Amino acid sequence: MSRRLPPTDVVVVGLGWTGSIMSYELCRAGLRVTAIERGPWRDTPTDFPPTTAPDELRYSIRHDLFVRPAQETLTFRNTMNQTALPIRRWGSFLPGNGVGGAGVHWNGQTWRWHPWDFTFHSSSVARYGADFLPQDHMMQDWGITYEELEESFDRFEYLCGISGKAGNLGGQLQPGGNPFEGSRRRDYPTPPMQMTAAPQLFAKAATELGWKPFPQPSANLSQAYTNPYGCKLAPCTYCGFCERFGCGNFSKSSPQTCVLPVLVRHPGFEARTECQVTRVNLSRDGKRATGVTYVDTAGQEWEQPAALVLLCAYQLFNVRLLLLSGIGKPYNPATGEGVVGRNYAYQVTGGATGFFGQDKIFNPFIGAGSVGMVADEFNADNFDHGPAGFVGGASLACILTNGRPITNRPVPPDTPRWGSEWKRATRDNYNRWAAVGLQGSVMPYRGNYLDLDPTYKDSNGLPLLRMTFDFPENERKLSRFAVDRCVEAVRAMGAHTVRRNEISGPYSIVPYQSTHNTGGAIMGSDPKTSVANKYCQVWDVPNVFLSGASLFPMNAGFNPTGPVGALAYWAADAIRDRYLPNPGPLVPA
Amino acid sequence: MPDAPTSRRLLLSATALIALGGPAAARSIRGALPWSPNEAYPPPRVTAGGWLYFTAEEAASIEAIANRLIPADALGPGGGEAGCAIYLDRQLAGPYGSSSWLYMQGPFARGTPEQGLQDERPPAALYRQSLSAINAHCRARFGGRAFPALSPEEQDALLHAIDEGRSGIAGLEDKPFFEMLLQNVMEGFFADPIYGGNRDMAGWKLLGFPGTRYDYREMLDRPNQPYRDPPVPLSGLRAASWQVAR
Numbered sequence: 047m048s049r050r051l052p053p054t055d056v057v058v059v060g061l062g063w064t065g066s067i068m069s070y071e072l073c074r075a076g077l078r079v080t081a082i083e084r085g086p087w088r089d090t091p092t093d094f095p096p097t098t099a100p101d102e103l104r105y106s107i108r109h110d111l112f113v114r115p116a117q118e119t120l121t122f123r124n125t126m127n128q129t130a131l132p133i134r135r136w137g138s139f140l141p142g143n144g145v146g147g148a149g150v151h152w153n154g155q156t157w158r159w160h161p162w163d164f165t166f167h168s169s170s171v172a173r174y175g176a177d178f179l180p181q182d183h184m185m186q187d188w189g190i191t192y193e194e195l196e197e198s199f200d201r202f203e204y205l206c207g208i209s210g211k212a213g214n215l216g217g218q219l220q221p222g223g224n225p226f227e228g229s230r231r232r233d234y235p236t237p238p239m240q241m242t243a244a245p246q247l248f249a250k251a252a253t254e255l256g257w258k259p260f261p262q263p264s265a266n267l268s269q270a271y272t273n274p275y276g277c278k279l280a281p282c283t284y285c286g287f288c289e290r291f292g293c294g295n296f297s298k299s300s301p302q303t304c305v306l307p308v309l310v311r312h313p314g315f316e317a318r319t320e321c322q323v324t325r326v327n328l329s330r331d332g333k334r335a336t337g338v339t340y341v342d343t344a345g346q347e348w349e350q351p352a353a354l355v356l357l358c359a360y361q362l363f364n365v366r367l368l369l370l371s372g373i374g375k376p377y378n379p380a381t382g383e384g385v386v387g388r389n390y391a392y393q394v395t396g397g398a399t400g401f402f403g404q405d406k407i408f409n410p411f412i413g414a415g416s417v418g419m420v421a422d423e424f425n426a427d428n429f430d431h432g433p434a435g436f437v438g439g440a441s442l443a444c445i446l447t448n449g450r451p452i453t454n455r456p457v458p459p460d461t462p463r464w465g466s467e468w469k470r471a472t473r474d475n476y477n478r479w480a481a482v483g484l485q486g487s488v489m490p491y492r493g494n495y496l497d498l499d500p501t502y503k504d505s506n507g508l509p510l511l512r513m514t515f516d517f518p519e520n521e522r523k524l525s526r527f528a529v530d531r532c533v534e535a536v537r538a539m540g541a542h543t544v545r546r547n548e549i550s551g552p553y554s555i556v557p558y559q560s561t562h563n564t565g566g567a568i569m570g571s572d573p574k575t576s577v578a579n580k581y582c583q584v585w586d587v588p589n590v591f592l593s594g595a596s597l598f599p600m601n602a603g604f605n606p607t608g609p610v611g612a613l614a615y616w617a618a619d620a621i622r623d624r625y626l627p628n629p630g631p632l633v634p635a
Numbered sequence: 636m637p638d639a640p641t642s643r644r645l646l647l648s649a650t651a652l653i654a655l656g657g658p659a660a661a662r663s664i665r666g667a668l669p670w671s672p673n674e675a676y677p678p679p680r681v682t683a684g685g686w687l688y689f690t691a692e693e694a695a696s697i698e699a700i701a702n703r704l705i706p707a708d709a710l711g712p713g714g715g716e717a718g719c720a721i722y723l724d725r726q727l728a729g730p731y732g733s734s735s736w737l738y739m740q741g742p743f744a745r746g747t748p749e750q751g752l753q754d755e756r757p758p759a760a761l762y763r764q765s766l767s768a769i770n771a772h773c774r775a776r777f778g779g780r781a782f783p784a785l786s787p788e789e790q791d792a793l794l795h796a797i798d799e800g801r802s803g804i805a806g807l808e809d810k811p812f813f814e815m816l817l818q819n820v821m822e823g824f825f826a827d828p829i830y831g832g833n834r835d836m837a838g839w840k841l842l843g844f845p846g847t848r849y850d851y852r853e854m855l856d857r858p859n860q861p862y863r864d865p866p867v868p869l870s871g872l873r874a875a876s877w878q879v880a881r
């Protein structure tokens with residue numbers, strides 16, 4: 047029996063990056079906000095102080111911070127004619143859990159996406175013609191432009207204190223920055239991080255190849271910074287324990303360092319932790335959300351009534367909650383109809399690992415999640431795709447994040463995996479390898495989608511989300527093309543041996559690739575092909591707003607959190623300035 | 636915070652979900668950050684003492700295997716000497732060994748390689764079954780000798796056969812067992828010594844990994860220079876052979 051609680055103005059489901067930003071912005075707008083988070087409270091001094099944070103086994107290998115699959119996971123198959131099986135142990139991606147969400151253990155590579163990304167469909171048709179687009183694609187523009195989002199990108203960067211170098215200030219190209227980026231109103235809040243040996247070598251080689259390398263925009267801070275909320279961050283110490291770890295130094299931008307200290311003190315705010323939201327409740331006609339139902343750790347079910355519901359549960363779980371709640375028509379790949387679950391995309395990853403001679407000492411343990419140099423020549427539509435024969439692109443980067451020894455001790459190809467020869471090669475190469483990696487776009491396709499699994503259930507007895515995904519030929523072409531460029535770069539850096547890392551065989555959930563899942567509850571300009579309008583408001587249920595990468599109709603050649611943060615600000619503004627004065631659909635259907 | 640850190644930690648862990656009965660267990664947080672000074676959750680330190688999971692023969696087998704996967708040589712100690720068996724014993728006695736953090740609901744099916752782990756048996760059970768199969772095979776083939784009593788050459792030949800999936804040992808699934816074994820032995824050799832392996836930081840010294848120093852800013856102006864300070868483990872400087880060699 048579910049017990050009913052007194053109503054609140056806003057229920058926020060999930061207290062990660064988007065949940066914390068939207069909670070605070072709406073508290074400041076005078077609303078009472080209740081955030082409900084399935085995992086525990088987490089903070090720097092208790093959960094990841096420097097005395098316990100640098101623990102590779104606990105965090106990176108045993109996955110201490112991520113949601114435990116025993117609590118919630120999903121099922122997976124490559125194609126519709128296979129039977130999906132549960133992801134019993136995380137591999138390809140690592141969903142967050144607890145206050146801060148994946149914002150606790152991200153790397154902090156923080157991008158504005160290209161203006162082209164937001165109009166990727168119409169721009170591709172205009173330049174290459176509709177026949178050039180890959181078979182079975184579901185490409186469609188976002189319904190919002192880079193120019194509309196520019197201010198929100200800026201706010202997220204200043205919230206985080208991002209360390210970087212502008213490439214395009216008000217249309218003026220800036221030497222040392224990314225010459226391909228969209229126009230920005232001002233430079234990054236803090237200067238770029240100081241580069242370590244490998245990125246420096248890559249920058250030199252990339253310049254020789256005719257590329258224009260620039261520093262990775264970084265949420266590991268180059269210097270102390272106080273953000274507009276008054277939260278303080280400290281300079282990064284290059285400890286080499288970033289991705290998969292909480293930062294013990296207050297130097298990685300996260301909900302913990304950037305928002306929670308002020309959010310928790312706000313009288314309008316309450317967080318309820320260790321409570322799993324199981325559905326959004328709807329009015330009898332299904333046109334209005336009345337609140338959410340959640341289950342606490344004692345198994346007690348509660349109903350929290352609210353005037354507004356924000357889904358901030360991460361891409362995968364936003365989509366699952368929509369499906370469990372019966373909000374929006376589920377996508378049917380057979381007919382192409384329906385919206386919830388369509389346009390699921392992922393990330394092309396890979397690159398080239400180079401092994402160098404005795405003269406190099408890279409000290410790979412001196413690293414940070416975002417310390418590196420990037421080349422953007424082959425991303426988005428920054429080059430002519432005609433000869434390449436695929437749509438989309440990839441950013442190439444030399445980012446030496448860590449030399450953690452359980453995972454990161456590559457040896458040249460053909461080295462045995464164990465024994466004396468392995469041991470010698472491991473010792474000889476630990477300090478003498480460097481990689482150039484790529485992050486490539488993935489277009490949306492008819493057969494790549496999310497729905498509910500018919501067989502497997504979570505610990506509350508509710509169906510798991512089911513993922514059907516493989517990399518189509520367009521993305522495999524992109525992978526080969528971009529890996530070729532990485533190999534060129536690693537050779538130009540002087541490597542004597544190079545190992546290619548490219549897509550071969552079907553997509554696998556076993557090796558880690560990236561926690562850059564996108565789509566499934568996309569924004570757009572037509573309710574027939576999108577779940578939410580350009581204000582992230584659900585077409586069918588206007589008092590539900592969405593957040594996160596579930597809104598993206600495609601995935602670009604960059605990490606997602608820049609636009610995720612920007613859209614959180616954008617949606618919070620729309621709620622305050624447009625929805626509150628006149629609650630109802632913000633865009634006529 | 637009225638709760639002692641340990642009990643609070645228990646409350647927070649997902650495994651406690653099932654264990655808890657009683658009144659509403661949600662935590663409400665408002666007004667202030669909900670923690671007290673000096674509250675942190677370090678991993679319990681592995682202490683010496685008898686085996687918690689392994690039988691004596693299993694432990695001796697893992698020690699012998701670890702010494703072949705990572706042999707003692709001029710570069711330093713072997714995996715067995717470095718404590719890989721103690722490491723693995725303690726891991727198998729904990730949530731890793733029982734897969735209690737993983738999704739272990741049925742139905743179980745074999746699946747494709749791309750669908751990842753689908754084995755119903757958690758690591759602890761897999762080790763028990765596999766080591767017993769290997770030792771039974773050894774006794775039958777090598778005149779009553781179990782794996783630890785084989786010569787290093789015999790051990791290597793058998794491990795190669797398992798690695799390559801051609802051991803033919805009854806009751807052993809070569810590939811999945813070997814992948815798990817190799818991964819776990821490497822973990823034992825390279826994880827922080829607090830978990831019982833990597834004794835005297837042997838694994839870290841092999842590589843030149845400085846452990847948990849957590850601040851390398853002083854090195855930024857010295858690219859391509861060797862890092863000379865000795866490694867430091869989670870248990871702190873006192874446990875390390877602390878000296879500045881610069």
Ligand SMILES: Cc1cc2nc3c(=O)[nH]c(=O)nc-3n(C[C@H](O)[C@H](O)[C@H](O)COP(=O)(O)OP(=O)(O)OC[C@H]3O[C@@H](n4cnc5c(N)ncnc54)[C@H](O)[C@@H]3O)c2cc1C
Nearest residue numbers: 060062063064084147148153154155323359561594605607
């Ligand atoms: C290892 C790793 C590295 C990454 N590196 C980068 C990077 O370098 N650059 C980049 O741009 N991005 C990176 N990301 C991605 C980035 O972390 C996410 O884009 C970002 O955190 C998404 O914000 P969100 O608010 O949508 O989700 P999250 O921050 O994950 O927050 C979602 C919250 O919702 C909670 N929740 C989920 N379901 C429920 C439910 N039913 N009830 C209650 N609560 C629920 C979760 O527990 C979680 O706390 C990385 C991610 C990972 C895991």
